[in-house]
Amino acid sequence: MIHPHIADALKVPDLVRLTDSLVLLRFESMKIYSALAAVRHLLERGTVRPGQTLIDSSSGIYAYALALACHRYGMRCHIVASTTVDATTLAQLEILGATVEQVRPSRTLELDQELRVRRVREILAEHPGHHWMRQYHDDVHYLGYQEVADRITAEFPAVPLTVVGGVGSGASTGGIVERLRVTDPSVRLVGVQPFGSVTFGSQDHHDPEAIIAGIGSSIVFDNVRHHLYDTVHWLDFTHAMSGAVSLLREHAVFAGLSTGAGYLTATYEARRHPDRLHLVIGADTGHRYVERVFARHAEALDPAALKPLEVRTPEEMTMPWSRMTWQRTPCPAPWKERAA
Numbered sequence: 001m002i003h004p005h006i007a008d009a010l011k012v013p014d015l016v017r018l019t020d021s022l023v024l025l026r027f028e029s030m031k032i033y034s035a036l037a038a039v040r041h042l043l044e045r046g047t048v049r050p051g052q053t054l055i056d057s058s059s060g061i062y063a064y065a066l067a068l069a070c071h072r073y074g075m076r077c078h079i080v081a082s083t084t085v086d087a088t089t090l091a092q093l094e095i096l097g098a099t100v101e102q103v104r105p106s107r108t109l110e111l112d113q114e115l116r117v118r119r120v121r122e123i124l125a126e127h128p129g130h131h132w133m134r135q136y137h138d139d140v141h142y143l144g145y146q147e148v149a150d151r152i153t154a155e156f157p158a159v160p161l162t163v164v165g166g167v168g169s170g171a172s173t174g175g176i177v178e179r180l181r182v183t184d185p186s187v188r189l190v191g192v193q194p195f196g197s198v199t200f201g202s203q204d205h206h207d208p209e210a211i212i213a214g215i216g217s218s219i220v221f222d223n224v225r226h227h228l229y230d231t232v233h234w235l236d237f238t239h240a241m242s243g244a245v246s247l248l249r250e251h252a253v254f255a256g257l258s259t260g261a262g263y264l265t266a267t268y269e270a271r272r273h274p275d276r277l278h279l280v281i282g283a284d285t286g287h288r289y290v291e292r293v294f295a296r297h298a299e300a301l302d303p304a305a306l307k308p309l310e311v312r313t314p315e316e317m318t319m320p321w322s323r324m325t326w327q328r329t330p331c332p333a334p335w336k337e338r339a340a
Contacts, residue, residue, distance in 0.1 A: 035065035037144030057116035145175030165281030166215025170224030201314030209237035
């Protein structure tokens with residue numbers, strides 16, 4: 001197949017067999033699927049017009065995905081970037097034609113996210129013709145993952161399946177599993193969170209090295225559908241790093257920190273449920289984590305010696321790794337009130 005644009009080629013994931021019960025769904029950059037489908041849908045509905053400026057806040061791979069989608073469909077792109085966005089990504093965004101502004105360094109990821117959202121609102125007030133993509137809140141971002149789910153169904157028919165992935169905005173794990181459950185309601189979903197994320201109640205736990213902002217949040221994301229998740233794991237930086245290093249060492253897969261956290265989680269879940277196939281979502285490559293993660297590979301822990309603390313409520317969790325059976329429970333009312 002000859003692709004009309006590089007984004008159409010980059011969006012397609014590879015399926016890599018890691019063990020008999022573990023398969024990696026490896027993306028070059030996962031959110032390209034989401035951004036392409038969202039922009040195409042908005043253009044088809046007339047919500048946006050060719051050449052209009054699309055704006056959003058991002059900590060990394062969504063910025064790259066949106067810039068590619070804008071390049072693909074002839075849109076302008078403006079990114080309010082986190083302080084965690086690396087120089088390589090920033091250079092690509094600028095060359096792709098996106099305008100980028102990075103918020104000032106913050107003491108916490110919570111303040112970083114608040115600054116980015118505040119700046120987006122300021123820009124919209126100055127430029128009301130811009131369209132805010134709202135990757136964290138607009139369910140248009142679910143659309144692209146339906147195609148991914150259909151491929152999974154075709155590759156693994158009639159196989160007891162558990163999907164494991166970073167929660168993030170909720171669109172990737174949620175979009176894939178909602179589609180899979182149309183034909184197989186028994187598909188399980190295991191969500192991965194960093195400590196400090198408000199999404200599943202770990203906001204009172206501070207991980208000083210937390211840099212996996214893409215799978216957690218200090219603000220409430222409307223796109224997270226809590227009732228889709230069967231189990232939730234919370235991991236600190238060192239455990240996520242250990243998973244990423246182990247994935248490279250054992251399987252030669254160079255993937256990002258969220259994939260490392262997912263791999264460690266899925267390895268544990270596969271030991272508990274050997275009768276099921278565990279599909280790990282690998283959101284991106286490891287290139288933007290070279291200095292902060294892979295250069296520190298000597299500090300990585302032995303995954304075989306690691307296991308989570310089993311907790312019954314979010315209040316019982318403790319670092320460095322906790323696991324809770326979520327049982328497809330809706331978002332608790334107090335969390336909704338806090339969001340309002």
